[in-house]
Amino acid sequence: MFRRSIYKTPAQLRAMVEPGLITAGALAEARALIRPGITTRELDAVADRLITSRGAESNFKLVRGYRHATCISVNDQVVHGIPGDRVLQPGDIVSIDGGAQFHGWNGDSAFTIVVPDPERPELVARRQALSDVTEGAMWAGIAAMATARTLGDVSAAIEDRIHAAGPSAGGETYGILREYVGHGIGRKMHEPPSLFNYRTPDPGPEVRSGLVLAIEPMVTAGGEATFVEDDDWTVTTVDGSDGSHWEHSVAVHDGGVWVLTAPDGGKSGLAPFGVEPQQIG
Numbered sequence: 707m708f709r710r711s712i713y714k715t716p717a718q719l720r721a722m723v724e725p726g727l728i729t730a731g732a733l734a735e736a737r738a739l740i741r742p743g744i745t746t747r748e749l750d751a752v753a754d755r756l757i758t759s760r761g762a763e764s765n766f767k768l769v770r771g772y773r774h775a776t777c778i779s780v781n782d783q784v785v786h787g788i789p790g791d792r793v794l795q796p797g798d799i800v801s802i803d804g805g806a807q808f809h810g811w812n813g814d815s816a817f818t819i820v821v822p823d824p825e826r827p828e829l830v831a832r833r834q835a836l837s838d839v840t841e842g843a844m845w846a847g848i849a850a851m852a853t854a855r856t857l858g859d860v861s862a863a864i865e866d867r868i869h870a871a872g873p874s875a876g877g878e879t880y881g882i883l884r885e886y887v888g889h890g891i892g893r894k895m896h897e898p899p900s901l902f903n904y905r906t907p908d909p910g911p912e913v914r915s916g917l918v919l920a921i922e923p924m925v926t927a928g929g930e931a932t933f934v935e936d937d938d939w940t941v942t943t944v945d946g947s948d949g950s951h952w953e954h955s956v957a958v959h960d961g962g963v964w965v966l967t968a969p970d971g972g973k974s975g976l977a978p979f980g981v982e983p984q985q986i987g
Contacts, residue, residue, distance in 0.1 A: 713916030726966030729813030750789035762808040776804040784949030796823035815967035816953035840950040849979035857910030881930035922953030
């Protein structure tokens with residue numbers, strides 16, 4: 707059986723720039739509207755409209771059995787939440803994951819945000835800290851791609867960043883989801899190789915020019931155990947602790963690394979790590 711290489715050509719990397727930017731634009735549109743009183747279905751519709759207006763299609767809708775442009779997970783839901791009638795409340799921690807397919811190439815990204823709640827500043831601070839830890843782990847993994855020899859180096863950077871944060875504001879060790887991991891991306895939204903958010907004995911494939919990964923730590927403020935709700939999609943923590951999910955699609959090329967789903971290529975997120983992203987030539 708023919709097996710496609712996990713490494714893309716320079717021309718293929720260039721073809722992945724636009725779907726990445728469309729994905730970024732869709733999530734930015736949804737993020738701008740997050741407020742108490744809005745439904746997750748309304749946020750999904752906004753992202754969907756942006757994707758189609760740019761001549762692309764939602765790659766989430768291409769997944770068998772799924773009919774939405776995004777996954778929206780709230781509070782103890784970590785990933786794969788289905789948009790619907792749920793109304794966002796002050797203080798909610800919300801993760802939105804989405805992607806676009808354009809001319810046969812894919813982008814995939816996610817972010818977490820806490821809905822403002824001036825009445826409960828401690829709750830907001832606790833949930834913001836979880837989001838910050840998860841986002842920081844994502845950027846640590848992206849930065850590691852600039853010098854990593856194997857995928858194992860990237861996984862180690864993600865895990866180390868999470869553990870370095872110490873206990874959560876609730877006194878618990880931050881949990882790293884084990885069953886859900888990052889992945890390659892290209893002609894399909896999910897391609898080999900798998901990228902674990904924790905160390906494994908196998909160092910994994912070589913990190914070199916042409917590798918494109920969706921780096922996506924999924925972290926909880928408590929235990930790592932999860933279950934899938936009755937909708938057969940939503941992944942929720944067993945202990946009821948909050949979840950957070952951050953993701954970017956990142957390319958390694960001859961000049962360095964470039965974050966395909968960040969409008970600035972990852973410049974602001976990588977600056978604290980001393981890494982300067984380089985545009986794909």
